[in-house]
Amino acid sequence: MLRHGVVLVKCARPALAGPSKGKRTGSMFRELALCLILLCGWPARAVAEEVVVAVNPRTPAGEATTRNTLSAIFAMRLRAWEDGTPIRVYVLPDNHAVHIAFCKQILGVFPHQYRAAWDRLVYSGTGQAPLEVESEEEMRARLAGTRSQRPVVVGSEQEMRARVAVTAGAIGYLTRKMIDESVTVLPVE
């Protein structure tokens, strides 16, 4: 499932909204049918579940944020929270259904426009790209401040402080079912 898988995996995304991943092994016919539906222009169905903005519990983002603030953050042109903590932005790959849904639903921008903006920053020396993670599980782990899905044992108090310092500014997005106590939902006004 590499090259050809891009389409199938994407089309199979609605299954993610189901109770278990086991459902992704559903019939090939259904996936193909979904593909056809998507190609015919119902991409809004790609992610059935609500996408929310998620931050590290220590991220000093306040009680809520605005769409303008999020636009500035995800366009990588706002690099610090109000108290000066550096903002660390995590995103899923451009062709990930949750990323597409986040761009369109919450930011009101198409993913290729964000990619163009990031490319302009990166290849002209005027800014940096957001950090890309492969899956929602990895997104949650990065936001929470752990590199894997298992809890990380830190060796010393210094390491703990360093780790918290790095993740304290973290921001990303997840489907609501992925939210647990390790990350905080940041409401958008």
Next chain:
Amino acid sequence: MRASLSCRWSSSVRAPQSLPWWPALVLWPGLCGPALAFEVFEGFQVHGFLTQGYFLTSKNNNLFGESTDGGSLGFTEIGANASWVPRPDVQLAIQGLSRRAGGASEGEPELDFALLDYAAVETVDRRLGVRAGRVRLPLGLYNDTRDVAFTRPSILLPQSIYFDRARELAISGDGILFYAEERGAWGNFMLDFAGPYFQRIGTENAEFGIFGFELPGDLESRVSFMGRLIYETPVQGLRLAITGARLLAKYNPRFDPSQDLGPGDDTFEPLIFSAQYEAEHWSLTGEYARRRTKDEGFSSEAFPNFDLDIVGESYYVQGIYRIDPHWEMVLRYDVFYANVDDRDGSKTEAATGTPSSFQFAKDWTFGVRYNITPSWMARAEYHNVYGGTVYLLSQDNPDPFALDKKWDIFALLLSYRF
């Protein structure tokens, strides 16, 4: 920039070198690491790109090497950059580039940008800052990342405005750049002002770019300025821009006036209007440029009629349609006039003997793009060109009188980025 011809000092065409090895060192971590955004440590990122092109041209017109017989693989772009944000308002960035492009460059490493960026103000709706060093110049819509195939609308940028032969003069300069952004309900304004800065006139490419041939003496940059104002309208997806510049260079002759040009001043003043509308599946882009070129003091005993003061004009209209996340098509009509008082080139041909095809260009382009993955991309493109011999490098085409007025380009391109 300006079409002038002289065979007197035209250098011989050099054989293209093999690929340089050093970019492999910087590209290696990217190829092995995760796709896109490669973070070495917190706040330090490494990115790069690698592009190989294939060009096949009709008749006698060589593009990026000897492209008429079986085509040419003489076009390669390899770049790598590093950026470091030690604190949220400071960024250091450097990019190295190796470019093989026919006789203009053979892959020797060049410093593309190396800058310090300080943002004095950075809020949700306002930015104010300064960059110093070798900075990217703000020119039109596509100059900022013109060496990165992923960010171009086609394999070749619209040549009427983004002349490849004058690329070093347009892409970056050495000096200071101020930037300001203001966002609000009435739209977003983004101003970039480069200046004072010096043009990159270190190699003979600049002389080829400006005059079409290599000068015996030295051309040196004088203090230049370039500014661009972008306005993103409240209408989602519609952006307008205006670019203005005043680029100055001075010529120091090497020989006496019987064998050389005089100690002249070259002034180039382009004004570019840009408009772009971007929808989910398609975009429409147009740019219009007027350029004033003034040469004073160059005329000499050997070249009595060298000085000039002309206005050139360029425009293109381009439509892009994204069929799905993988496939994209582009159609463009691109027009260039070196001198608005001689649109068909006949006056210049009668007065100087320069073929009229150097004075104008009409280029129809059709291309397809296939995004293999977010980091790999392939393209194919066809150009039907009438005139446009001024776009060709003099280094690849030593005899201007052998060039054809109606010609075609077929190009393929494969690109990787991280």
